[in-house]
Each structure stands twice: as structure tokens, then as C-alpha cells.
Amino acid sequence: SQNIYILGIESSCDDTAAAVLHNGRILSNVVATQEIHQKYGGVVPELASRAHQQNIVPVIHEALSRAGISKNDLTAIAFTRGPGLMGSLLVGTSFAKSLSLGLNIPLLDINHMQAHILAHFIEEPEFKKPDFPFLALTISGGHTQIVKVSDYFQMEVIGETLDDAVGEAFDKSAKILGLPYPGGPLVDKYAQKGDPKAFPFPKPKVEGLNFSFSGLKTSILYFIQKQLKEDPKFIDDHLEDICASIQHTIIGILMDKLKKAVKQTGIKQIAIAGGVSANSGIRQTLREAEGKYQWKTYIPKFEYTTDNAAMIAIAGHFKFLSEDFAHMGTTAKARIKM
Numbered sequence: 640s641q642n643i644y645i646l647g648i649e650s651s652c653d654d655t656a657a658a659v660l661h662n663g664r665i666l667s668n669v670v671a672t673q674e675i676h677q678k679y680g681g682v683v684p685e686l687a688s689r690a691h692q693q694n695i696v697p698v699i700h701e702a703l704s705r706a707g708i709s710k711n712d713l714t715a716i717a718f719t720r721g722p723g724l725m726g727s728l729l730v731g732t733s734f735a736k737s738l739s740l741g742l743n744i745p746l747l748d749i750n751h752m753q754a755h756i757l758a759h760f761i762e763e764p765e766f767k768k769p770d771f772p773f774l775a776l777t778i779s780g781g782h783t784q785i786v787k788v789s790d791y792f793q794m795e796v797i798g799e800t801l802d803d804a805v806g807e808a809f810d811k812s813a814k815i816l817g818l819p820y821p822g823g824p825l826v827d828k829y830a831q832k833g834d835p836k837a838f839p840f841p842k843p844k845v846e847g848l849n850f851s852f853s854g855l856k857t858s859i860l861y862f863i864q865k866q867l868k869e870d871p872k873f874i875d876d877h878l879e880d881i882c883a884s885i886q887h888t889i890i891g892i893l894m895d896k897l898k899k900a901v902k903q904t905g906i907k908q909i910a911i912a913g914g915v916s917a918n919s920g921i922r923q924t925l926r927e928a929e930g931k932y933q934w935k936t937y938i939p940k941f942e943y944t945t946d947n948a949a950m951i952a953i954a955g956h957f958k959f960l961s962e963d964f965a966h967m968g969t970t971a972k973a974r975i976k977m
């Protein structure tokens with residue numbers, strides 16, 4: 640049998656990541672998270688690009704060394720072509736191209752959003768894989784989509800956000816509460832001890848399978864401002880209940896559309912992908928949906944939810960198998976369709 644070693648490189652936003660897969664199985668998965676952005680309350684593109692330049696060589700080195708292989712063992716190199724921040728994408732793209740040229744091995748260009756979904760196909764002994772067709776709910780800092788997945792690279796967006804992404808809704812709400820960036824994981828943490836019904840927030844009315852989150856952010860802002868006028872300690876005293884209520888509202892919005900998508904497509908297999916699928920409330924709700932709605936739900940291992948290179952490598956693995964190689968003229972692309 641064939642021995643396929645794929646190096647995956649991810650640099651689309653603020654994480655520099657590299658991973659090595661052997662026949663679809665993880666040998667190493669390294670992520671260098673850029674702390675620099677925290678004090679700015681969001682990712683600063685120019686700083687991200689510079690940090691990628693500093694991190695990329697050590698991160699790839701570490702991935703190869705943890706995998707216990709040398710660069711000469713590699714079969715092909717997969718990299719994130721987009722979507723993402725141009726300056727960040729360029730670092731990974733240029734590096735991947737140079738390495739593939741230097742080692743004289745194939746280059747595989749990967750769509751970051753497809754990769755989030757394909758993370759479900761990383762070989763894991765106790766990890767069930769979805770069958771085609773399935774619906775993927777991709778929820779990250781930049782995207783909120785419902786995708787009909789018919790095959791590894793046959794994906795159709797059937798619903799998406801008209802404004803903010805779910806991750807932004809979490810992060811902007813967290814910012815209103817004075818929590819540091821990225822606030823999503825902190826909202827999740829406090830929500831676990833709060834009452835999800837403490838403060839009802841309105842759900843937006845949006846047609847079809849599309850989403851909108853900017854109104855929610857505004858209503859949270861107004862609500863908090865009003866409460867603070869009456870009680871300057873409102874946030875401190877009610878942080879857990881506020882977070883639980885925000886998270887509950889966001890989950891409700893997502894579930895309403897998922898139910899609609901299932902009804903519309905007749906597909907009852909649901910996979911979640913993207914950074915926000917690390918959220919404990921969303922994971923719990925989807926697990927419960929198996930019994931409640933007879934869905935089959937797929938929840939990725941925690942380390943494959945937020946940005947990582949293992950997902951880029953597994954996407955590369957399938958592209959390699961179908962001999963769908965990139966050429967040296969390939970360029971980074973800030974916006975790419977599914």
C-alpha cells in the first residue's frame with residue numbers, strides 16, 4: 640500500500656499552523672497562536688502577517704520533528720490559499736510554493752472553509768465520519784454558513800450570514816461586557832454557570848436559510864447600557880447569566896435555521912465545523928438533537944474545530960488522491976467561493 644505523507648500549512652488569519660498526516664492519520668498538529676492581537680481587541684492584519692513570518696519556519700520544523708519524519712519523507716504540501724487576510728495568506732502560500740519547488744513534490748491548494756468541513760474525515764479510531772450527502776454548519780470568526788456537502792469537494796452554500804459571523808457575534812458581545820479578545824471562549828466559560836433564560840434577547844427575522852447577527856449585538860449593547868445606568872455593577876454581578884442568555888439566543892438562531900435546512904433538503908446528517916463549534920452549548924445542543932429530532936450529528940474533536948493545519952492536510956490528502964494538483968502560478972486569494 641501507498642505511504643502518503645502530507646504537510647499542511649495554515650496561515651489565513653492569526654494562527655500559524657502546520658501538521659503532518661500519514662495516510663489520513665495525524666502524526667503532528669502544531670499551532671502557534673498570536674497573542675499580540677489581544678491588546679487591540681481584534682486581529683491587526685499587518686501584525687498578523689509579520690508574526691506569521693516569524694513563526695512559520697519554527698512551526699513547520701516542530702511539526703516535522705513531532706511527526707518523527709524529515710522533509711525528504713514528504714509526499715506533497717497542502718496550503719491554505721484562502722479565504723483570509725491577504726498578508727497572512729501570502730506567507731503560507733509563498734512558503735508552501737518554495738518548499739514544494741525545493742523538494743520537487745506536488746503542491747495542493749486548499750480552501751480554508753472546505754477544510755473546516757473536511758476535518759471530519761481525519762482518521763481517528765473513535766471518531767465517526769459523516770456519509771455523503773450531509774449538511775455542514777460552518778461557524779467561525781469570519782463565516783456562518785449552512786453547506787450541503789455532496790462529496791469531498793462538492794459543496795453548496797444553501798444559507799449564510801448577511802452581516803456578522805457567529806464568532807463575531809460572540810466576540811463583539813464579549814467586548815461589550817469588557818472581556819478580552821477573542822471573547823467567544825470566555826462567553827462559553829461563564830455561560831456554563833449562568834441561567835440561559837435570565838435575559839431574553841430578540842431573534843432576528845431573516846428569510847430562508849440566511850442568518851443575521853448584527854441586530855443581536857445592537858440589542859445587547861442597548862440592554863447593557865441601560866442596565867449600567869441603573870446599576871454600575873450590573874455586568875460584574877450578572878456576568879454568568881448575561882453570557883448564558885447571549886449564548887442561548889445564538890444557539891436558538893442556529894438551531895431554527897438548521898431545522899429549516901433539514902426540512903428543506905431531507906438530509907438529517909449534520910456536521911459542525913469552524914472555531915465556534917468548540918462552543919460547549921452548541922456541542923451539547925447538537926448531541927441532544929440526535930434523540931430529539933432523530934438527526935445524526937457529527938461534532939469534531941476539539942483541536943480540529945478552531946484554525947489548524949490538520950484540516951488543511953486532510954483536504955490535501957483527498958486532493959492528492961484525485962491528483963488535483965496546484966501549479967506554481969497559484970496565488971493567495973482573500974475571497975474564494977465554496
Ligand code: KG4
Nearest residue numbers: 779780781806823827914915917918945946
Ligand atoms: O475558525 P476560527 O478559529 O477562525 C476563523 O476562521 O474565524 O474561529 C475563531 C472564532 C472566534 O470568533 C472565537 O471567539 C470563536 O471562534 N470561538 C468560540 C469558542 N471557541 C472559539 N466561540 C464561542 N465559544 C467557544 N468555545
Ligand code: ZN
Nearest residue numbers: 779913914946
Ligand atoms: Zn477558520
